[in-house]
Amino acid sequence: MVVLAIAAGTATLIWQKELPPISPPAADSFERGLVKHGEALAQLGGCVACHTAPNGKALTGGRKLQTPFGMVISNNLTPEPWSGLGGWSLAAFVRAMREGVSRDGHFLYPAFPYDYFTNASDTDLAALYAYLMSRPPIVAQAPVDRLDWPFAHRQLLAAWNLFFLRKGPKDDGGPDRGRALAEGLAHCGACHTPRNRWGAARSDRAYDGAWVDDWYAPALNARSPAARPWTEEDLFTYLRTGLSAVHAAAAGPMAEVTRALAAAPEADVRAIAGYFARLMAAAPATDKKAPAVVDRRNEADQAHPEGAALFGGACSSCHEAGAPMLLQGRPSLAVSTALRIDAPHNALHVIAHGLAAPAGHAGPDMPAFHADFTDRQLAEIAQYLRARYTLLPPWPNPEQAAEHVRQGADEQRVEAP
């Protein structure tokens, strides 16, 4: 009897029922205001970033996402009946966003961050649905995911959900819109919160900073490594434009995020900025006694003469004090967060692969230097920068990191010139 009950219980967990397909609603059947709101939320959530293949049509999926458990490939979100969301009712969409279950009943992988989206309000989900269902339908069948054994067995996700999914919604339309968005549709923690060995967010270490592929997403709480305090205004400008003259230019996955946020509603981005400025209010940089930004040129020149020569020939025409680029409002290396985190990967990524100017800026672009330097030379430059612009100890194994960054150049990356 007990065995039967457990079996029945497990069965209901493992087999989710298919929700009946609908015929795709007409694009103009949704209220225009709702669609507009949904469009803005799609920007906040950055849907396009994962659900668009390199050079593919927006939202048609097919982007490969490498996870520690194998390759997950994003789905087509346009309302095409066979390969996309055309047959999805609002109920099916809400179930996917809140519970990670596809319309036909199969489990979705948490690379699709439903553990965050679950917190979004009913109103926001309805708006997002209206927006997606009013896009032009495009046929685009996503290739099959390539998960490592045993993760190809989606039923395992029933256990994952049982342990790790705290089903929402948490957003009750309360006053802290920034928090609701950060923990919901904007899913900031998906990159900035470390995950446990099962790939679930560690709520005890929210926003402590985490690895995403071979980029490090820095801490967004009292452990923020920033050289200067992040104010709400600084963060707002950074999130909106990808550039803060007193902090940083967004790079790597965050550059994509800021491109999406540029088109998101201003008030929502401001709310997110306010939320994280409050979380970082006790960061070391806010300490009045904290050392001001440093430029220890002589010490660094002596400690890393090769790095100094390479920097002098390759970097100084843009990055030395008084260089034309700095007069155009680009941040000094002395405030770079990339130089203050515990691993050199972010700095090496930017040196090796360059950085396209943020949206709305004609230039300058940071050129890619991977063809110019050996791994050892890249490491020398990184150590030189660390010694010159921070008071922190040298990085361990920068050459190994350089080799890794060079090889791991994401096939989907659009390289700066």
Place this chain on the structure above:
Amino acid sequence: MITLTVNGSRHEIDADPDTPLLYVLRGELALNGAKFGCGLGQCGSCTVLIDDRPVFSCLVPLAAVGEKKVRTIEGLGSKGKPGALAAAFEDEQAAQCGYCIAGMIMRAQALLEHNSTPTEDELRRHMAANLCRCGTHMRILSAVRRAAVTMGGGVKQEGTP
């Protein structure tokens, strides 16, 4: 003294290790094909090949070159005997003022040596790093397509924007 291998010849250079390669090519070795445009790695008129990969020579310090092999446009042919790309640029009349052309040719050379049959999209992405102030980009692309054929390959027209 720093030893530099350019177009197959070795040179002893007396210069600081942070001197940009471009200054040595033009100032010491009289290889004036590569041009100084912006000095900031934004325009590409200084493009040369290091170990067969295109680089902005205005931003390559001598210290970074070491034993690697440098190739400039002078190594691809001469006025009387132009290389495939130079001939194609002439046939397509791809130059207006000509300042960017040596850099364009070197960047295209790297592409076609690496991939003799690039797609149109690959061609455009690869060449995007080099700018032409006169606006002859369309003729430059035609010239690279023509050279791809004379070099035994060709640009595939799939993926044309």
